Amino acid sequence: MPPPAGSTGAEQTGGGFLKRAEVRDVLAWLRLLLEPQDAAAVVRALARPPIGLRQVDLARVIQVARRRKLDLVVGLAAATESPQVPPEARERIQRFVELHRRASADLDAVAPDVFLERLIERLGMPGRSLLAPEDLAEQQQSMGRLLGMARAFVGDGGSDTRELARHLATALPGPDGGVQASEEPPAGETVQDHVEAALALLREELSDGVARIGGRLGELRLDTDLDISHGVVRYLELLKVSALMQRPPGQDLAEALSDINARLLAAATPLQREILQTSTLDESLLAEGADAPPIGFREEHSLRAFLPRRGSGLAMSASDIETYRSCPLRYKFARVLRIPSEQTIHQRFGIVVHQVLERYHSDGGTTLPGLLELLDTGWRRAGFGRDGEDGELFEKARVALTTYHARLHGQDSEPVWFERAFSFRLGPHHLRGRVDRVDRLAAGGEAEYELIDYKTSRPKSTEQLRDDVQLSLYALAAREDWQLESSRQAYYYVLDDVRVPVPRDERDTDAVREIVLEVGEGILAQDFEPTPSPSACRICDYRIVCPAAEA
Secondary structure (H helix, E strand, C coil): CCCCCCCCCHHCCCHHHHHHHHHHHHHHHHHHHHCCHHHHHHHHHHHHHCCCCHHHHHHHHHHHHHHCCCCCCHHHHHHHCCCCCCCHHHHHHHHHHHHHHHHHHHHHCCCCHHHHHHHHHHHCCCCCCCCHHHHHHHHHHHHHHHHHHHHHHHHHCCCHHHHCCCCCCCCCCCCCCCCCCCCCHHHHHHHHHHHHHHHHHHHHHHHHHHHHHHHCCCCCCCCCCHHHHHHHHHHHHHHHHHHHCCCCCCHHHHHHHHHHHHHHHHHHHHHHHHHHHCHHHHHHHHCCCCCCCCCCCCCCCCCCCCEEEEEEEECCCHHHHHHHCHHHHHHHHHHCCCCCCCCCCCHHHHHHHHHHHHHHCCCCCHHHHHHHHHHHHHHHHCCCCCCCCHHHHHHHHHHHHHHHHHHCCCCCHHHEEEEEEEEEECEEEEEEEEEEEEEEECCCCCEEEEEEEEEECCCCCCCCCCCCHHHHHHHHHHCCCCCCCEHHHEEEEHHCCEEECCCCCCCHHHHHHHHHHHHHHHHHHHCCCCCCCCCHHCCCCHHHHHCCCCC
């Protein structure tokens, strides 16, 4: 059969077909099935169809895997639990994990040629996209040639799929048209190939960005000007890469990049300059080899000046961490842009109860009339009345504080600190906050303490609080800042007079450390993708300006 139009005889009749993109996709899957540590193979499999993970999400996944010291395949499962990874990316990652699971199961269960045929079908080749007829014919012929190599392997007595995978995964055309086990391009081509890849990715990012930003211009948004500046910067970066490809022969990439950057920065606005200077594009262009970071482009705007920085890290509280984990975009609106929100009547009610208890203990109060008098004063100052819903809430507070007073003076433990502040460092970050109450427990030997946080919401069970971060952070603070090695933790639901202990051990301490570092990394990277859900969106103060709010 003559080669299809658009292909060369050497490419289709020799080993050159192994250089085609769809064949390299199959070979990448074979390599990662044999060696999960092969980062280059995993990255290609994630970025190419049928997965098609965007480069910015790919960069996030690699960051999570490297920080946890996991290979990329194992790290993908961990990445789906990260608040930095948006829902669409999680779906694509799950698609990869499922495809990898099925292919791994077939690796030792079916004949080598059958395995390869199934893998090609799962990857959707041929016919994975709407190709021109001549392109589709070339793709089909390439897959046929690859299957032919597998059948020849079986015909020669090969019965081990892993051996076939090793044979094909290392197969590339040699200078004589045969096959050689080398995938290293000539030294002079490596850099230029890397720049060409960046150009192709930037074109795709720019095309997607135009549609995304254009669609947002008609919405009620608080950061439209940032959106436009971000789109302009994408175009400037496309110019940068195009200029690099056309630099004079022999000019060093770093030298050319420095000169082009100076010219672009001179032409940009102050906001565009800041976005350009915080991009990861230059780092990706200058890195080479399998360990190089993927070409990644931030989709968020540069908000570095607005982040709650403390030294090289961030100033964070337990509330900040919970807000970011529930929805990074909500954190951006509330903590970075500091958009005010109106408190609900129940939030105001909870604040009054907390303030009454704080003042009662700080004044050294011991009598119930004194406690109720503080409630009456705080109630009026907060603007509450005594009729209707306000009156019902006041009666709830009065009954609850009466019960609180009786419990406080009838328990074996001794309250020793109220509203005790803590401040300590975890990695580069500064953690601060206050614990409502600390009790010394009645026990023999070494003193033991219980950290108590007041709640005016409906009680939760110990099982519902299994993944709670707040008390785990408080326990870590007690150890790091107060040197209280032994501490218990509990929530006290004031309105229901229910105390719910939340047991914690060393594994929980390690987990909260990991969560703090992960959240801090996401905020510093300005990863503020929304994570919509019916429960979170229903009570969010920023639904009207959120592009992903649930209906």
